[in-house]
Amino acid sequence: MTYAVKECFLTLQGEGVQAGSRAVFLRFAGCNLWSGREQDRASAECSFCDTDFVGTDGEGGGKFQSAAALAAHVEALWGEGREQRLVVVTGGEPMLQLDRELVEALHARGFRVAAETNGTLPAVAGLDWICVSPKAGTEIVQREGNELKLVWPQTGIDPAELEGWNFQHFLVQPMDCAEREQAMDAAVALAMERPRWRLTLQAHKVIGLP
Numbered sequence: 001m002t003y004a005v006k007e008c009f010l011t012l013q014g015e016g017v018q019a020g021s022r023a024v025f026l027r028f029a030g031c032n033l034w035s036g037r038e039q040d041r042a043s044a045e046c047s048f049c050d051t052d053f054v055g056t057d058g059e060g061g062g063k064f065q066s067a068a069a070l071a072a073h074v075e076a077l078w079g080e081g082r083e084q085r086l087v088v089v090t091g092g093e094p095m096l097q098l099d100r101e102l103v104e105a106l107h108a109r110g111f112r113v114a115a116e117t118n119g120t121l122p123a124v125a126g127l128d129w130i131c132v133s134p135k136a137g138t139e140i141v142q143r144e145g146n147e148l149k150l151v152w153p154q155t156g157i158d159p160a161e162l163e164g165w166n167f168q169h170f171l172v173q174p175m176d177c178a179e180r181e182q183a184m185d186a187a188v189a190l191a192m193e194r195p196r197w198r199l200t201l202q203a204h205k206v207i208g209l210p
């Protein structure tokens with residue numbers, strides 16, 4: 001299989017339960033909920049995306065002809081040490097490309113494999129960490145995992161309903177949009193009203209990491 005990677009770089013995880021952890025970010029190109037073109041945003045199933053996932057021209061991006069080649073690329077970015085190796089596979093929608101072969105190739109190099117998905121496709125087997133971020137109006141098939149990260153507010157999503165899903169952590173993250181202050185207020189209000197939910201902020205944006 002050929003993997004199309006938008007970008008791949010070493011950074012600190014900025015969001016969620018693993019925030020602050022050193023990680024290689026592996027961002028696959030493409031998503032099943034938006035083309036990534038601005039002219040399609042209004043009609044897309046997901047319209048608040050803040051990520052460029054189009055093409056393979058980002059830092060560390062490119063086309064990789066095999067799982068072994070891509071895993072070697074991830075390892076080279078991490079560097080020598082084997083302690084606490086972590087790769088965060090994201091997108092776009094990573095489940096369009098992430099397969100068992102790549103998970104195993106990353107495991108063979110000592111990486112824990114975390115994935116951040118919109119949940120509309122089943123997660124590949126063998127992952128060490130699954131973060132699902134549901135989008136209103138979509139059919140979520142991946143209803144279990146480690147972390148449910150709800151970008152808030154979103155009309156058409158009922159947090160009470162999500163609480164019935166099988167996740168260890170329920171996180172609410174203010175939407176990064178023009179109405180940032182209102183989104184923050186809404187996220188704080190949700191965490192105050194429903195103690196199951198914990199507020200998470202995008203720390204990487206505060207400290208200027210990608």
Ligand code: SF4
Pocket residue numbers: 031032033034046047048049050051053091092093118135
């Ligand atoms: S599902 Fe994720 S990657 Fe796809 S358009 Fe929405 S926010 Fe962007």
